[in-house]
Amino acid sequence: MTLHQNLIAGEWVGTDGVANINPSNTNDVIGDYARASADDALAAIAAAKAAFPAWSRSGILERHAILKKTADEILARKDELGRLLSREEGKTLAEGIGETVRAGQIFDFFAGEALRLAGEVIPSVRPNIGVEITREPVGVVGIITPWNFPIAIPAWKIAPALCYGNTVVFKPAELVPGCSWAIVDILHRAGLPKGVLNLVMGKGSVVGQAMLDSPDLQAITFTGSVGTGKRVAAASVEHNRKFQLEMGGKNPFVVLDDADLAVAVEAAVNSAFFSTGQRCTASSRLIVTEGIHDKFVAAMAERMHGLVVDDALKAGTHIGPVVDQGQLNQDTDYIAIGQQEGARLAFGGELIARDTPGFYLQPALFTEATNQMRISREEIFGPVAAVIRVKDYDEALAVANDTPFGLSSGIATTSLKHATHFKRNAEAGMVMVNLPTAGVDFHVPFGGRKGSSYGSREQGKYAAEFYTTVKTAYTLA
């Protein structure tokens, strides 16, 4: 089997490979991917540091051309790369191709942003002095990504980092190296100079930790668990570096009596179960007012009956497998915890067998849950949701906001008054009205509040805040 190597200082290196396994069929080995050591991580950081002076001064047309070429190749290969994504992560083929298109669009967007770099010239408060405000690249950026969006998250971190003139050391999640290797290969062939982008696939505890401990990274952008996020934060404070964290969610989806039932059920099913519930924007708390509660639960159960859980690559599959045995154990542990806490398992929750050995779990819906239960407070990261019954809108909003997290928040209502009030008062970085809590645009800011996020927003033009540093220059006329 071909070994997919790491890219350090423009050279493909590495001999020790780890098998990338398909969660829909654990007999299917997608390929071998090199495992970097801590020394490899240090070599990658040194290469990125050496490449920074030239790349930070490179012309915007060069950056534009490389990012555009990358976008075009990703979009031209969307079916093949989308299939690779579904095969290694387990989301359905439609979701895999959709995410790949999104990655292509992100590179296209930042190809454009490279041409739109601008500063400000403003008069000083003192006579005969001019003031220029410009944005400069930060330096060497460390990128650490999770397994649940194997191409979109690397894209939305790598594209702006390069666009604004930074060099990069990129460590993808060990579970899904395939898409990361593919986009680094595309960028390398698109003409990136040696050392500008370095790929170090390997263990978080080794490669990731070596990155956190290095004094030569000027910034780290991270998406993943709260626990690892806190390590990134502590190490970054120690090294006086910029950092940006996207971590967990416990996103609420409120359903009011006046909601269009079909719209509410579709949005709730999508929020809770699509992509096997493995999205930080997924909703696992369905907060439902009492007038519509029973109708909503019945309609949810009926809709869930129709969901096909099977091999991610099969036509007709709505929900693919859980990503691996560890995540599956976490999901089933929480299903047991929910039952012990007194919630009623109204639908699903059982392990299911399919033609191929994989991590298949029937999506689970709890009812009679309270917002104090662990299933309502802790991120499960699987296809498990709980319905919490509330009296009215005011109680729904209070319950929605009663969480340590604040990434995304949704409401189903036909009332303009409640929709408007919710948009203003939901304690979340993103608010959705009559839409799923997950599934965001690629050109607008992404991020949360409270325990979900730290630092400036990702994506769209707001990404410039993290990947650049502002300089103010004064000149005597």
Ligand SMILES: NC(=O)C1=CN([C@@H]2O[C@H](COP(=O)(O)OP(=O)(O)OC[C@H]3O[C@@H](n4cnc5c(N)ncnc54)[C@H](OP(=O)(O)O)[C@@H]3O)[C@@H](O)[C@H]2O)C=CC1
């Ligand atoms: N908000 C989100 O989008 C996500 C949230 N999660 C949550 O996190 C839980 C666990 O998922 P998991 O993948 O283990 O999350 P982690 O936070 O462990 O993984 C995220 C990334 O951090 C790396 N990492 C792990 N340890 C370190 C370290 N000491 N220093 C630097 N980098 C490190 C991982 O490497 P490696 O590949 O070796 O694991 C991976 O690349 C999920 O069940 C879910 O609750 C997970 C994924 C995404």
Ligand SMILES: O=C(O)CCC(=O)C(=O)O
């Ligand atoms: O909902 C989305 O589109 C993005 C979700 C995401 O970034 C995540 O789960 O990490």
